[in-house]
Amino acid sequence: MQKTILLFLLSALVFGCASVKKRTEKAIGTILDSPFFDNQFTGFVVLDPSSKDTLYDYNGDKYFTPASNTKIFTLYTALKTLPKKAPALNYLQKNDTLFFEGTGDPSFLHHYLQDSTTYSFLKKSSNLAFSHANFQDTPMGQGWSWDDFAWYYSPERSAFPLFGNTVLIQQTPNFKVSPDYFKDxxxxxxNTWNREKDKNTFYFDSTERDxxxxxxxxxxxxxKNILERLFSNSVALVDKMPQGKKETLYGIEMDSLYVRLMHESDNFIAEQLLIVASGILTDTLNSENARNHILKNQLKDLPQHPRWVDGSGLSRYNLFTPKSMVYVLxxxxxxVPEERLFSIFPAGGVSGTLDSWYGGKEAPYIFAKSGSLSNNYCLSGYLRTKKGRLLIFSFMNNHFRHSPSEVKERMQTIFEALREGY
Known part of the structure; x- marks a missing residue:
């Protein structure tokens, strides 16, 4: 009922007097100035990239908690720094021993990506030695909620991820634990928690879930222990890599990581991409290196300098403005070629986190990244109008007490006005 009233209001405004553009701006302003938005913080910016005109700016220079809209900056960093295939590991052969170190690549035996490049490579060697010395980051990000440690969306960061740094427990058709190392x-x-906070003891109730x-x-x-179980062979731990020129093994296509990053809003991949980028830019794995580099170089002209503390947006310490989001987009x-770019972003009504929202009757007209935390919802991306114009937008909502669905309904009505009016 509320959506019907909103659509009626928009129709009356858009098909009233003045130009289509002015009517559309008035319609959007009427919704944003309504009592619904009074007790929350809202920012909305729309850019026409062809003319470089800002078509709408509502609190565009104000800072918001972006949630997973942070992944837009992470994606941009990866696109600017990483090769077409993921650097899977660095290695050096000395006599009969293969020394190797991680690059942060998240794909090794990942439960859903299932890339086996690294596995096949390491399995060929009978003498393996692993160095963890290049990892100079923390397992958890700044400002992450402490009680997220046991939930699938909050894996730890590491130099050499295995199985996405998660344990997958399945009840049917047969009880299975992956990696098998954790079965016992x-x-x-x-139990109240799925895992003990400070150790790898897990709890699974098959009566509640499969x-x-x-x-x-x-x-x-x-x-070391997981690898030894995988290869049925001992793996030595060494303090550092030996002297000599290290080679790099390349694995999965990066675009497959980018699609999962954006479509599934995969926090783990987001965090690891910054670590991989750090390894390309420096000789250590620390996500801050990648963030600082991109802000000081490719993004030195951002309209407002962000507070950017992680790759995923799990942290509420992150602060970005709608104008800066639009700038990066x-x-x-x-x-990036449009076809490739839009395949990486979720399509409204079709894929990823937007499969149930912002759908077009004939074809998708929105390609965007959502971001959700409790009482916060943001959406930033690209909008195709009925006349074929491409618009770039960032719509950020913080600290609302309405349901997320109510907020999305208002947003969808505004997007439909843009699609019709430009």
Missing amino acids: SVVQVQ TLEIPYKTDAHTI NEMYQE
């Missing part, structure tokens, strides 16, 4: 660490009983994915605690010894649009 799973207790089949109901499948459960739980992050595990990572360190060099855990990596425009940079990507200018540099």
Whole structure:
């Protein structure tokens, strides 16, 4: 009923007096100035990249908690720094021993990506030695909620991820734990938490669910133990890589990582991409290196300098403005072929986190990244109008007490006005 009233109001405004553009602006302003938005913080910017005209600016220079809209900056960083295929590991052969170190590549035996390049490569060697010395980051990001440690969307960061740094427990058709190394660490009983906070003891109640994915605690010894179980062979831990020229093994196509990053809003991949970028830019793995580099170089002309503390947007410490989001989206649009770019972003009504919202009757007209935390919802991306014009937008909502669905309904009505009016 509310959506019907909104659509009626928009129709009356858009098909009233004045030019189509002015009527559309008035219609959008009427909704944003309504009592619904009074007790929350809202920012909305729309850019025409062809004319470089800002068509609408509502609190565009104000800072918002972006949630997973942060992944837009992470994607841009990856596109600017990483090769077409993921650097899977660095290695050096010395006599009969293969020394190797991680690059942060998230794809090795990932439960859903299932890339086996690294596995096949390491399995050929009978003497393996692993160095963890290049990882100079923390397992958890600044400002992450402490009680997220046991939930699938919050795996730890690491130099050499295995199985997405999570344990996948499945009840049917047969009880299975992946990686198998943790099978004896799973207790089949109901418990308040899925895992002990400081150790790898997991709880699984098959009467409540058939499948459960739980992050595990990572360190060099855990990596060593999992690899030894995988290869049925010992793996030595060494303090550092030996002297000599390191080679790089390349694995999965990066675009497959980017699609999962954006369509599934995969926090783990987001965090690891910045770590991989750090390894390309420096000799250590620390996501801050990548963030600082991109802000000081490719994004030195951002309208407002952000507070950017992680790759995923899990942290509420992140602060970005709608204008800065639009700036980065425009940079990507200018540099990446449209077909490739729009395949990476979820399509409204069709794919990823937008499969149930912002759908077009004939074809998708929105390609965008959503971002959700409790009481916050943001959406930034690209909008195709009925006349074929391409618009770039960022719509950020913070601290609302309405349901997310109510907020999305208002947003969708505004997007439909843009599609009709330009």
